[in-house]
Amino acid sequence: MADPMRIRAQASGSNAVVRVLMSHEMETGQRKDSAGKVVPAWHITNVTTALNGKQVMSAEWGPAVAKNPFLQFTLKGAKAGDKVSVTWKDNKGETRTDEATIS
Amino acid sequence: MQTRRDTLKQSMAVASLLAATGLFPRDAFAFNKAAFEARSIADVAKAYGAGAPTESKDVTLTAPDIAENGAVVPMAVASSLPGIKHLMVLVERNPSALVAKFDVTDAVEANFSTRAKMGQTSDVYAVAITNDGKALYAKKEVKVTLGGCGG
Amino acid sequence: MRKTSITLAILFGALAASGALAQKSATESIEEYRKMLEDGNPADLFEAKGDALWKQKRGPKNASLEACDLGKGPGVVKGAFVELPRYFADVAKVQDLESRLVSCMERLQGFNAAEIAKTPFGRGEMANVTALATYVAAESKGLAFNLPQSHAQEKTFYETGKRLFFMRGGTHDFACASCHGEEGKRIRLQDLPDLTKNPGDGVGFAAWPAYRVSNGQMWSMQLRLNDCYRQQRFPYPEFGSDAITALSTYLGVNSKGAKSAAPTIKR
Amino acid sequence: MKQTLLILVSALATSAAMVGCAGRPAAQSPAADPDQVAAQMVKTSFRSQGIATVDRVTNIDETLKLCNAADVAGKPLDAAVAKRLEEANLKTIKWPTDGKYLGDWKEGEQIAQSGRGMTWTDTAGAVNGGNCYNCHQISKQEISFGTIGPSLYNYGKLRAVADPGSAASKPIVEYTWGKIWNAKAYNACSNMPRSGHMGNLTEQQVRHIMALLLDPQSPVNK
Numbered sequence A: 001m002a003d004p005m006r007i008r009a010q011a012s013g014s015n016a017v018v019r020v021l022m023s024h025e026m027e028t029g030q031r032k033d034s035a036g037k038v039v040p041a042w043h044i045t046n047v048t049t050a051l052n053g054k055q056v057m058s059a060e061w062g063p064a065v066a067k068n069p070f071l072q073f074t075l076k077g078a079k080a081g082d083k084v085s086v087t088w089k090d091n092k093g094e095t096r097t098d099e100a101t102i103s
Numbered sequence B: 001m002q003t004r005r006d007t008l009k010q011s012m013a014v015a016s017l018l019a020a021t022g023l024f025p026r027d028a029f030a031f032n033k034a035a036f037e038a039r040s041i042a043d044v045a046k047a048y049g050a051g052a053p054t055e056s057k058d059v060t061l062t063a064p065d066i067a068e069n070g071a072v073v074p075m076a077v078a079s080s081l082p083g084i085k086h087l088m089v090l091v092e093r094n095p096s097a098l099v100a101k102f103d104v105t106d107a108v109e110a111n112f113s114t115r116a117k118m119g120q121t122s123d124v125y126a127v128a129i130t131n132d133g134k135a136l137y138a139k140k141e142v143k144v145t146l147g148g149c150g151g
Numbered sequence C: 001m002r003k004t005s006i007t008l009a010i011l012f013g014a015l016a017a018s019g020a021l022a023q024k025s026a027t028e029s030i031e032e033y034r035k036m037l038e039d040g041n042p043a044d045l046f047e048a049k050g051d052a053l054w055k056q057k058r059g060p061k062n063a064s065l066e067a068c069d070l071g072k073g074p075g076v077v078k079g080a081f082v083e084l085p086r087y088f089a090d091v092a093k094v095q096d097l098e099s100r101l102v103s104c105m106e107r108l109q110g111f112n113a114a115e116i117a118k119t120p121f122g123r124g125e126m127a128n129v130t131a132l133a134t135y136v137a138a139e140s141k142g143l144a145f146n147l148p149q150s151h152a153q154e155k156t157f158y159e160t161g162k163r164l165f166f167m168r169g170g171t172h173d174f175a176c177a178s179c180h181g182e183e184g185k186r187i188r189l190q191d192l193p194d195l196t197k198n199p200g201d202g203v204g205f206a207a208w209p210a211y212r213v214s215n216g217q218m219w220s221m222q223l224r225l226n227d228c229y230r231q232q233r234f235p236y237p238e239f240g241s242d243a244i245t246a247l248s249t250y251l252g253v254n255s256k257g258a259k260s261a262a263p264t265i266k267r
Numbered sequence D: 001m002k003q004t005l006l007i008l009v010s011a012l013a014t015s016a017a018m019v020g021c022a023g024r025p026a027a028q029s030p031a032a033d034p035d036q037v038a039a040q041m042v043k044t045s046f047r048s049q050g051i052a053t054v055d056r057v058t059n060i061d062e063t064l065k066l067c068n069a070a071d072v073a074g075k076p077l078d079a080a081v082a083k084r085l086e087e088a089n090l091k092t093i094k095w096p097t098d099g100k101y102l103g104d105w106k107e108g109e110q111i112a113q114s115g116r117g118m119t120w121t122d123t124a125g126a127v128n129g130g131n132c133y134n135c136h137q138i139s140k141q142e143i144s145f146g147t148i149g150p151s152l153y154n155y156g157k158l159r160a161v162a163d164p165g166s167a168a169s170k171p172i173v174e175y176t177w178g179k180i181w182n183a184k185a186y187n188a189c190s191n192m193p194r195s196g197h198m199g200n201l202t203e204q205q206v207r208h209i210m211a212l213l214l215d216p217q218s219p220v221n222k
Helices: B004-021 B033-037 B041-047 C002-021 C026-038 C043-055 C097-109 C113-118 C124-138 C152-165 C176-180 C221-231 C242-254 D002-023 D034-045 D062-073 D079-090 D105-113 D170-181 D203-214
Strands: A006-012 A015-021 A044-051 A054-061 A070-076 A083-090 A095-101 B059-062 B073-079 B084-091 B098-103 B108-116 B122-130 B135-144 C086-088 C093-095 C185-187 C190-192 C210-212 C217-219 C264-266
Touching: A006 A083, A006 A095, A006 C043, A015 A083, A044 A070, A054 A070, A054 B108, B033 B041, B033 B098, B041 B084, B041 B122, B059 B122, B059 B135, B073 B084, B073 B122, B073 B135, B073 C026, B084 B108, B098 B108, C026 C264, C043 C124, C043 C210, C086 C152, C093 C097, C093 C152, C093 C242, C097 C113, C097 C124, C097 C221, C113 C124, C124 C217, C152 C176, C152 C242, C152 D034, C152 D062, C217 C221, C221 C242, C242 D034, D062 D079, D105 D203, D170 D203
Parallel strands: C210 C264
Antiparallel strands: A006 A015, A015 A070, A044 A054, A044 A083, A054 B098, A070 B108, A083 A095, B059 B073, B073 B108, B084 B098, B084 B122, B122 B135, C086 C093, C185 C190, C210 C217
16 A cells, blocks of 8 residues: 655645645656566556545646655635645556645 | 644544545546647647647746756746636656646635656746636746766 | 835845846756755655654564664664764664664564665665664754764774775775865765765765655665765675774764754755 | 572672773773774675675775875875875876877767766676766866866867877877876876776777867867
């Protein structure tokens, strides 16, 4: 199973800045291993975010997003104590969801 | 105040819960293969149903002048315009141009940061697609340097 | 008064703007790039993993590492990193952080230390050692290095480490000192700290473990030194070998007073 | 009872000895000679891996041994010793077999850019790089250069080399070849590798680097 994400969510005024680190290889499918064989692409394709259970953001990613991806975005109308969850899914169908409380 | 460690513990606990409830709609996971295989900025815009891209001061791209390493290049895309549907970052000289596409809703600011891989020095684009199908962009050249001992 | 400060602010603003208009040097641009990466260091992922591993019951003995003595008594993690390598009476040897962790994994959890030492970096239990080292180091962030030098073996390791630091060899005649023996030098665009003395807070020995942007890997101090030796065209230094520990002792003692910034993010 | 007491006494004695030992490390047998300990550690700590064999550190030549010792002592090499080592290194230089010193600067630029070769992850027979940009500025176009060695930008131009084949240019052309082949011939403890002498670069590769530095058409001299 994939390692957990690190989610930091901080309220500022009526907004909250969310910073996420995800543990993922983000293999491009362009690289060859030491035996000269192409390493197949393996990357996150979709990211969604929910605020208190309601989806607020979605994204599509290609293999050019850097390994162990970083994502930052700002939630409108969020306050300390609200719950932010982030879900990713990759091209192998693996998925992971983590949640954090806005501080 | 909650420590990072507590956050983590909590994250792990809810993870399985959310997965089990199937809280996330399946259609959130659509993946536009054509857009991610396109080589030009125009073709990417077309794949998202937009017209020919035009340069605009209302789209902001934040990226370094020089990347110490092409494996991780910080990039941010933002727009001050109302009615933005998607924001995207693209690297023109990568095998496929599109790096990431973000959907803008009323609940988030039209402002996203991520990090991209760059195979070589290239123009980087921030593209905004509006609800009425216009594609607007800002661009900047990012130099990728050779570093370290090179071995 | 208020007006003055506003005028000043405008003036400084204008100065800053004109400065930005002037062509930035490559060094300034690289500095800017590094700044942009600081917020959001993937080393956090490894630190979290190490934290979980420290507490998790694992291995043939199904025990956690919470009773591990890193030099400041069983279970004391905070402050341990900035005093390593040091002498440990139970093994009658000077050990660095990673060797010490492996000793604890053997003693407390029943893992085979020799097996772990043979495992390549980034794989199996060795990847766990790196994550644990990242966690232990992070617990000393901001503390000043202060390696003990009271035991005879600690002194010998320092003196021996110094000799290893200045040892030219390999096909290119490179010593550690070839790149790290003088202030203000760089290789390509990377600044090279002078490691014959305290190079400053969060620099050199006080910067590792670090997340390597170039390959997306978490690098421990032993892997840092291992790859320096590879680039020096030296033969392979064994994990946990005395030479590696002695070199670390030399670098660590020289860093006395430098505040640790580990884990950092590096090219 | 008697036995218990005996054990207790001996246990106390042992612990007392241990305390004493920890408290007065200086009172131990005379400190081990760090030079010997270091030599021993090098033997036990490194192993051959791929093309990087242990003799690369266990069997180093006199030049390196004496320079290493001087660095540890923090004193420069004795002038007479330095001169003797430089003369010995000068003798190792292989001058171009056909008297041709310059190759193609474009190839030279590629060799100067590459830092590859001779590590334990490289294979035998692979083409080695010159590592030049790691330490030197060379052409103006490459902004990613090191500063361990002096800038070589305008190397030929600054030395007024208009025609590298001319008699006037001969001394500087020969010196440059010698410096690349065996830098220790001119400075016993130079940081620069002995690229020709140690077999890192071929004669033809040295020619190309020579052209990069000395050919008036090379971007270095523009």
